[in-house]
């Protein structure tokens with residue numbers, strides 16, 4: 001963040017739709033040096049800055065995302081969520097996710113529920129069921145009458161190469177050496193990579209120490225989110241997640257899905273499980289290999305805000321193209 005309180009962002013129009021180093025550009029209409037509107041939201045305390053890139057044009061470099069994510073000097077969030085027009089047929093939106101460290105990632109479960117609420121609140125759609133394209137696959141979002149959002153998170157990927165995890169063949173549990181200590185974990189992709197281990201006492205689990213070591217372990221070549229799961233009974237777990245690219249969060253939706261898949265693979269859980277995270281509860285359902293994982297949970301709006309985006313020297317204002325809001 002710059003010293004005068006203004007936030008540096010580059011806005012240059014749709015030609016450079018995706019910049020180098022993970023920067024992104026929204027779709028045409030906001031003016032160079034104008035304001036970027038956003039909404040702060042959360043799902044069980046996993047918090048997000050959500051931006052409509054259908055009616056706004058902007059570019060944020062990874063360092064800018066890190067500054068915005070900062071809880072003392074910025075807005076503060078675990079992930080930045082970006083709403084874009086779809087790039088595929090039969091899909092309503094494209095949903096992009098950036099961790100607090102500025103890295104773009106494939107999937108975010110709590111974010112998916114917030115996404116559904118956001119696009120309806122912003123009148124980008126009036127659909128109650130929508131299909132959304134992510135880098136981790138297509139997911140289906142369904143608004144419930146109770147204010148909860150149900151998400152079909154897709155079929156978990158278990159083959160090691162698809163997680164990705166380094167192993168010769170699939171196993172429900174792998175032995176991983178961490179500085180001479182043997183750790184037993186399951187490796188699951190929910191679009192994004194997860195390692196899940198069991199703990200007898202979640203309150204004293206070594207999340208802060210073992211989490212970062214496993215996140216960056218060589219056997220997870222794309223790094224991983226690391227879940228610590230305490231089984232209360234066959235229909236109830238407690239879970240803490242050290243998230244890739246942002247550290248321990250109050251809740252992780254894909255982490256909850258991965259934990260239930262891991263527990264079912266080990267024969268420890270029933271198909272419907274209440275997952276108790278620090279920030280609240282999710283209901284996760286999985287009928288077994290080949291089935292999609294279903295996630296049910298709440299969303300919350302925190303506030304709406306806007307950032308002034310100064311023009312970067314050398315970038316000239318372009319006349320914005322006319323766009324209509326997507327309505328279906």
Ligand SMILES: N[C@@H](CCC[C@H](N)C(=O)O)C(=O)O
Nearest residue numbers: 108109110192244252253254
């Ligand atoms: N909080 C998320 C997951 C966000 C992405 C994750 N940190 C990753 O790097 O894969 C969730 O609710 O799923």
